[in-house]
Amino acid sequence: MDLRLSELQELLRANAQEFFEREVTFERIREIEAADTPDTQLWEQMVQLGWTSLPIAEQYGGQGGTLLDTSILVNEACRVALPSPFTSTLIGAAAVQAHGSEDVKNSLLPRLADGVAISSAVLESDDAIYGDPQTTSDGSTVSGEKRFVEFGATSDVHLVTATRNGSQGIAVVSRDQAGVELSPVQTIGAIPQVHVRYDGAAVEGWIEGAEAVDGLRDLGTALTAFEAYAYAQKALDLTVEYVQLRVQFGQPLGAFQAVQMRCADMATIVEGSRFLANELLWKLDQGEATRRDVAMVKAITSKMAPQVLQDCHMLHGGIGYMQEYDLHFFTRRGKEASLRWGSAREAMNVVVDTAFA
């Protein structure tokens, strides 16, 4: 047990931080939000840096990194509030790698390593992450409606959870075809999203089994919980910095005990979340994570992040409320992460049901 980054991981982290800080200004984030579509130039740069191939096994053209390795990049992207299909693609890639047939892996993974983006189409109602898929497939096509598909309008491939001949699985569907109808939806996190209607859309691959659907859900939930942590951590860091600079009543805000105690409480739950979010990814890497483990960390981070983010705003006062200031990017993204892939209510129900089972 050693919870420190390895030398290589630290190098990766420092490189990613340097890249994002250089390339992703908040002006650029504002442009991306206004366009409601990811920045293709940034994506190309990330592909060139080898980041999309990091989690893919070497035999499929990747670098064989772990989820924990790749989460270092997710963390740095969150720390500049970048709306990027990087996480949704990581979720899809890891699910395909773990559960896909050799055919599906051979056709999809090398393309992912080279920068093809994936969206996961899972939800059929607003908040029913654990329901059986109502979307159906007959083998060659898929039909049904999916809601809140992140980056669904720009990703090349959709992973669509569906039922075929009474058994669950995941359909691999190209986005750019007649049977895929997209309608944009605006949400609090300003992450580009669409509702999607699949109307006899052609299926290019099928990943069989409820285990694959569960695996996809675990990956999506765990990485989203990690993102909720990352946004809260960044907002806390900004707040700790701000209360040392802002002077009122002749002293920095951070010298007031009330402010110190609020910061200490935020730091405590954020530190606990950091451990749990990382440990969960490690468990997924080891193949040891249970549904309960995943739901537990999602429940904790979904409760934690909005409270921390709102407290950060209170400590910032008026300036943090201004659109021209940068705090709100993390606040809105963090709140959305707390709702995505199962809100606290749904995750807590899993936790309690498991306990009473």
Added chain:
Amino acid sequence: MDYEMPAEVLEFRKQVQDFITSHRTPELEAELAEHHIHGYGPASQAFMQAMAREGLAAVSWPEEYGGQGKGALFLWTLAEECAREGVPFDNLTFISVGPMIMRNGTEEQKQEILPKVLRGEMNFALGYTEPNAGTDLASMQTRATRDGDEWVINGQKIYTSSAHLATHVWLAARTEPEAPKHRGISTFVLPLNTPGITVRPLWVMGEGRTNETFWEDVRIPADSLIGEENRGWYIVSGALDLERVAIGTYRPLEKTVSDMVEHIKAERPELADDAFARNAVADALMRVEVARALATNNAAMVHSGLIPTMEASMGKIWTTDSRERVNDAFMDLLGRSGGMQAENGDAPLDGALDAAWRGAPVGRFGGGTNDIQRRIIANRGLGLPR
């Protein structure tokens, strides 16, 4: 990053569990059941001595002092298991005082003290707090005055827990009254049977007793001083950081929550469908998980050779606040039965909720109040101005 608990630690946990099972004598059970009336007695003392003789307690101590040099994860595991099973473990001696003597004592002192500690022949009560020096510990007034080859101690200490059981006291006293308050304190080790020490019991709202101790012309040899004269505050601060890691044990809370879940399943199944009860149970399970994270993080840091300061305070705050809230919520879920005490025989969770709720305050103020811990996090951890 590696989150795997080493197999050797898991084996050690098993060894500790076996030790507890085989040394849980009827005498010990009886004494622990009466704990809140009489405090720990001879059976508890014998249990702790057996644990020391078995080499369990010293597993993390360096080999040169008779330990096995295995690292902090082992000692933490021992403390967690004993806390979970409610058996006595002299964690202050092994986690806090022993390591500070190792760091600050002379070679002669270490050779004299540490092997006796390992054989279970010497253990410590803490002499820190005074009636007028609680949270503001550095304003302590008990005096140690040099007189030839001796120190002479006069004053009063309070909450000197275990002073009626321990062989020795780890004492902080003022040696330089003219210096700034943090720079006139020194630390000593001396036998509790030294003439001039009076121990008076104080019975607590939770389980067991503590003491106040009166010190009247207590004469001890000059070499009772541990570390540099007048630098004792810094030794005490280090000891307190380590003590907080010990207070932040999470497994008793984990046991309460899993016992409550079993109680609901067996006795109150309707609560499993009650929305408020479900919310309370979910919150409790989540609190346990965060407590486990913070405690494990601390143990892993010490194991890697780092010293948790902010992190030790975080674990202590979270675990002790959670102990209060979770026990409170569980008592509420059970209504009037929630307040039933162990003596009834049919009390839910054998009265553990009542005992833990009454005992909750000592966790929240012991080792420095949780509000002071928040200031430690803010000042020493986050770098906010004092």
